[in-house]
Amino acid sequence: MDLAMQHEFDLTRDPATMSIPRERLWNAINYAEQLRAASQVGKVAGALSINWTERGPSNVGGRTRAIMVDLNDPTYKTLFSAGVGGGLWKTSDITVAAPVWTPVNDLFSNIAITALCQHPTTRNIIYFGTGEGWFNADAIRGDGIWKSTDGGLTFTQLAATAGLANFRYVNRMIIHPPTGDVYAATNGGLFRSQNGGTTWTEVLGNGNGSTVDFIGDVDLAADNAIIAATGSIFSGADGVYRSPNGNAGTFTKLNTGANGFPTTGFERIEIAAAPSNAAVIYALTMSAATYGVGGIYKTTNSGATWTSCTLPTDADPGIAGEFTRGQAWYDLT
Numbered sequence: 001m002d003l004a005m006q007h008e009f010d011l012t013r014d015p016a017t018m019s020i021p022r023e024r025l026w027n028a029i030n031y032a033e034q035l036r037a038a039s040q041v042g043k044v045a046g047a048l049s050i051n052w053t054e055r056g057p058s059n060v061g062g063r064t065r066a067i068m069v070d071l072n073d074p075t076y077k078t079l080f081s082a083g084v085g086g087g088l089w090k091t092s093d094i095t096v097a098a099p100v101w102t103p104v105n106d107l108f109s110n111i112a113i114t115a116l117c118q119h120p121t122t123r124n125i126i127y128f129g130t131g132e133g134w135f136n137a138d139a140i141r142g143d144g145i146w147k148s149t150d151g152g153l154t155f156t157q158l159a160a161t162a163g164l165a166n167f168r169y170v171n172r173m174i175i176h177p178p179t180g181d182v183y184a185a186t187n188g189g190l191f192r193s194q195n196g197g198t199t200w201t202e203v204l205g206n207g208n209g210s211t212v213d214f215i216g217d218v219d220l221a222a223d224n225a226i227i228a229a230t231g232s233i234f235s236g237a238d239g240v241y242r243s244p245n246g247n248a249g250t251f252t253k254l255n256t257g258a259n260g261f262p263t264t265g266f267e268r269i270e271i272a273a274a275p276s277n278a279a280v281i282y283a284l285t286m287s288a289a290t291y292g293v294g295g296i297y298k299t300t301n302s303g304a305t306w307t308s309c310t311l312p313t314d315a316d317p318g319i320a321g322e323f324t325r326g327q328a329w330y331d332l333t
Helices: 002-012 022-039 106-110
Strands: 064-069 079-083 087-091 113-118 126-130 145-148 170-175 182-186 189-193 201-204 215-220 226-230 240-243 266-273 281-287 293-299 307-309
Touching: 022 106, 079 113, 087 106, 113 182, 126 170, 126 182, 170 215, 182 215, 189 215, 201 240, 215 266, 226 266, 240 281
Parallel strands: 064 113, 113 170
Antiparallel strands: 064 079, 079 087, 113 126, 126 145, 170 182, 182 189, 189 201, 215 226, 226 240, 266 281, 281 293, 293 307
């Protein structure tokens, strides 16, 4: 397997940079579409009459990193699913016994899609982010953020994110309901766009590859405050931040060590803000010592103080009760 991977790398690398130029994929896709359109001219009529039937496999969608209920469906049965190695998929009825999933665009199967978000009021606007940013050996590098203005039928790559290092790994995205501002948690910082993705500004991070530049998660509190989590397996520990308005310079670090949430001993963090109470936030950490779960912390006063929650016990007896199997740097969703 390792020799096959090396062979693939040798075939597709750029000799000048000794890396796989994934940022050039969209240009290649456009070129392929042009060739495909041109090839339709003069086709033999008999070839066009051939019927193809899918023979499988029909269960390959990549490692699913994001699932989103389509707000355009009043029944809430339509879902989008993003695969870090399998593109963007959609089903129109998740409630049936065997939901039928179809690719939104078969060319997206070459793109690692990791984050999804939809405008809460202008519901035809959907974004997806690319790039698997957890440093696993088979992680696929992304190439920016894509936007749909027709409810997910078609997507266009946002020029301001194409080919840029800060947008190669987009871990999570949200849209701020009152303003429509778009936030992207990336391995280069927390970025915000206030003009539908035309331009982006870093609102949390130092821009120098430090720990605070690795934004693993971003969420909205019930009062629309922005909550962000920093740190990863290779960047070290940092913590959870809150901003009432999302502006640069207004983010306050919520874990001080003295308030019940430590500042060391962990790396990656997942967060969840309670939709029913703006003061309630949960943080799930990865242990830097064991690479498993470090702890679950809860605040009921917007981060002023935290309490430690009892860790759940996994029902699988073969993993010693640790539900991330010692891979909290990767399995912490």
